Amino acid sequence: xxxxxxxxxxxxxxxxxxxxxxxxxxxxxxxxxxxxxxxxxxxxxxxxxxxxxxxxxxxxxxxxxxxxxxxxxxxxxxxxxxxxxxxxxxxxxxxxxxxxxxxxxxxxxxxxxxxxxxxxxxxxx
Amino acid sequence: xxxxxxxxxxxxxxxxxxxxxxxxxxxxxxxxxxxxxxxxxxxxxxxxxxxxxxxxxxxxxxxxxxxxxxxxxxxxxxxxxxxxxxxxxxxxxxxxxxxxxxxxxxxxxx
Numbered sequence: 001x002x003x004x005x006x007x008x009x010x011x012x013x014x015x016x017x018x019x020x021x022x023x024x025x026x027x028x029x030x031x032x033x034x035x036x037x038x039x040x041x042x043x044x045x046x047x048x049x050x051x052x053x054x055x056x057x058x059x060x061x062x063x064x065x066x067x068x069x070x071x072x073x074x075x076x077x078x079x080x081x082x083x084x085x086x087x088x089x090x091x092x093x094x095x096x097x098x099x100x101x102x103x104x105x106x107x108x109x110x111x112x113x114x115x116x117x118x119x120x121x122x123x124x125x
Numbered sequence: 126x127x128x129x130x131x132x133x134x135x136x137x138x139x140x141x142x143x144x145x146x147x148x149x150x151x152x153x154x155x156x157x158x159x160x161x162x163x164x165x166x167x168x169x170x171x172x173x174x175x176x177x178x179x180x181x182x183x184x185x186x187x188x189x190x191x192x193x194x195x196x197x198x199x200x201x202x203x204x205x206x207x208x209x210x211x212x213x214x215x216x217x218x219x220x221x222x223x224x225x226x227x228x229x230x231x232x233x234x235x
Contacts, residue, residue, distance in 0.1 A: 035224070037170075045162075045170060045213055047224040059222045062126075095169055103175055103182065109158030110217035110224055111175035113182070118169060 002026035002114055004079075004096050009119030016086050020119060022079035022096030027114075030054070030074035033099040035112055036081045038092040038121075046092075049081065050099070050110075086123045093118040127152045127218050129227035137235040144201040146230045148214035153194045158217035161190055161199045164229075165210045173212075174199060201232075209234050 008020040022034070036048040049070035050059040058070050069082040079096050097112035128151040138144055148159070154177075161174040172181040174190035177197055187202040201208055214227040 037226075044229045045164075045215075045226040047215075047226060050222075050224065059224075061223060097170075103179065106176055106179055107156075107158075109156065109160065109176050111158075111160035111172055111181075111215070112162075112170075113172045113175075115169035115171070 004098060004114055004116040006094060006096050006116040006119040009094065009121045011122045011124065012086055013125050014087055014123055016123070017082070017084045018086065018121060020081040020083065020094055020096075020121075022081075022116060024077045024079065024098070027098070029072075029077040032101065034070075034072065034079045035097045035099060036068075036070060036079075037095045037097055037112070037115075038090075039095070039118075040089070040092040043092075048094075051079070053101075083121070086121075088123050091121060091123045093120050127216070127225060129214055129216055129225055131212075131214060131227035131230045133230060134228075135231045135233060137233050138204055139235045140204050140206055142204050144199075144204055144208070144232055146199040146201075146212055146232075148192075148197040148199070148227050150195045150197075150216060154197070154216045155219045156217075157193055159190075159192070159197050160215045161188075162213045162215065163208075163210045164213065170213065204232070208232065 051070045067085045071080045095118045098114040100108045100113045130149045132147045157177040159177045162170040164170045178190045
């Protein structure tokens with residue numbers, strides 16, 4: 001079964017740090033780009049970061065650039081999100097999501113076809 | 126910054142009716158790289174449509190996407206009980222590179 005499973009969420013004080021992990025299985029992880037997306041309570045989806053299949057290129061949303069770092073370990077089929085200088089507004093459910101690159105022979109156009117169930121991060125004093 | 130505006134915010138319909146959801150971009154979407162997702166309460170998003178009009182694997186044909194440039198539409202031809210959910214559009218932005226989501230449309234039972 002193709003799946004990704006997030007972990008590492010929890011409660012942290014403002015200014016603190018947290019590292020999220022995403023374990024992939026059922027597909028060739030090192031051939032797929034990956035994303036982190038979050039959703040604050042009762043709000044919509046917010047894309048955070050993207051990393052290419054080889055880990056050499058990363059993109060970030062303005063809201064997290066300079067504070068969050070996306071990385072991956074292809075030998076361990078794992079994706080990470082290092083979150084520093086956390087703020088109250090970072091409270092959310094964090095999802096990792098796969099970019100399939102191609103679906104049924106067509107460019108996927110940076111769509112995300114496999115999502116985890118999410119891990120919850122609460123930033124509060 | 127490219128913004129995706131979804132309308133209406135909420136759509137109240139009955140099972141069997143047709144749903145038409147709009148997603149408008151503030152600038153032309155790169156290569157029509159526009160996707161649609163469905164999210165039910167307490168669940169992760171589910172990819173429905175990619176490339177503006179291609180259905181993802183396993184998605185019923187009552188879901189269809191159309192549009193180009195700055196105006197895109199998701200149509201659900203006949204609403205099933207399981208289709209009542211929140212729908213998001215998403216685009217790829219090339220400069221600076223990244224992804225943005227629309228604010229969502231909630232399809233609720235009338």
